[in-house]
Amino acid sequence: MKLKLYISMILAGVLFSCSKEEVTQDPMADFNLLEEVSFTNYTLEVYSPKSRWELGYNKILFRVKDSSGKIIDNPSISWTPMMHMMSKTHSCPVSEVKSSLYPSIKGGFVIFQMPSNESEYWDISFGLTINGQTEQATQEIFVNQTLDEMKNVTVFMDDSENKYILALVEPANPKIALNAVEMKFYVMESMTSFLVVNDGKIGLDPRMPSMDNHSSPNNEDLFYNSATGSYEGKLSLTMSGYWKLNLMAYDAGGTLIKGSAVTDVNPSSNLYLELEF
Numbered sequence: 001m002k003l004k005l006y007i008s009m010i011l012a013g014v015l016f017s018c019s020k021e022e023v024t025q026d027p028m029a030d031f032n033l034l035e036e037v038s039f040t041n042y043t044l045e046v047y048s049p050k051s052r053w054e055l056g057y058n059k060i061l062f063r064v065k066d067s068s069g070k071i072i073d074n075p076s077i078s079w080t081p082m083m084h085m086m087s088k089t090h091s092c093p094v095s096e097v098k099s100s101l102y103p104s105i106k107g108g109f110v111i112f113q114m115p116s117n118e119s120e121y122w123d124i125s126f127g128l129t130i131n132g133q134t135e136q137a138t139q140e141i142f143v144n145q146t147l148d149e150m151k152n153v154t155v156f157m158d159d160s161e162n163k164y165i166l167a168l169v170e171p172a173n174p175k176i177a178l179n180a181v182e183m184k185f186y187v188m189e190s191m192t193s194f195l196v197v198n199d200g201k202i203g204l205d206p207r208m209p210s211m212d213n214h215s216s217p218n219n220e221d222l223f224y225n226s227a228t229g230s231y232e233g234k235l236s237l238t239m240s241g242y243w244k245l246n247l248m249a250y251d252a253g254g255t256l257i258k259g260s261a262v263t264d265v266n267p268s269s270n271l272y273l274e275l276e277f
């Protein structure tokens, strides 16, 4: 997506550099409009690189228009996702809505730990503050299972029954290469509060179960980056196909929260994520 945007920006620069004409590219051109949320005086547009809400990590962009269709710069946006299940209501890890390169566009992310189904649904309550006036609106959304049904998010407990959520962010487009790997890691403080697990470590051991459970060289464990709030490492994929990312999650003190080492007699960690490409 980004590459496409850069290429089209370069092309636009080349094509129009000799003319005095101004090039105005719609920064949302490469994203998909997921929702239009109606407020009293405004409409909030919700965009994603994906074409729909999906289980796991969703990067989101926001833009606000008034009733005449004029785009509003620097709106203040808040959001609270909530899942309404048969037996309980709970939220999920969600970022603040932050500024982007464009004054008219805000961004954030949300991590859905379970998909919607026929009887259990998600909604998002939005708050919009413009010129000191706040408006509220709640939109019901449908969170889809991922198309490939790979496990891109996992919920697990430690021995003290603290609940954790670990989600794969990158690689979104895996390649036969040493890929940058990024994960988000949260501990559940309550049904509506999720805190980033700081300064831990995620041990990484990718395997191909269909091919004698072989591994790959030069993988690097994921460490916490306080600038991004993510865990970052290197994932070596030597061929395409199904890879099981066997994981071992440690807290800031180096204590194992969950996971087991892959050995001859233990082909898989009890903590893992998956990808196929």
Ligand SMILES: [Cu+2]
Pocket: 083, 085, 090, 114
């Ligand atoms: Cu749920």
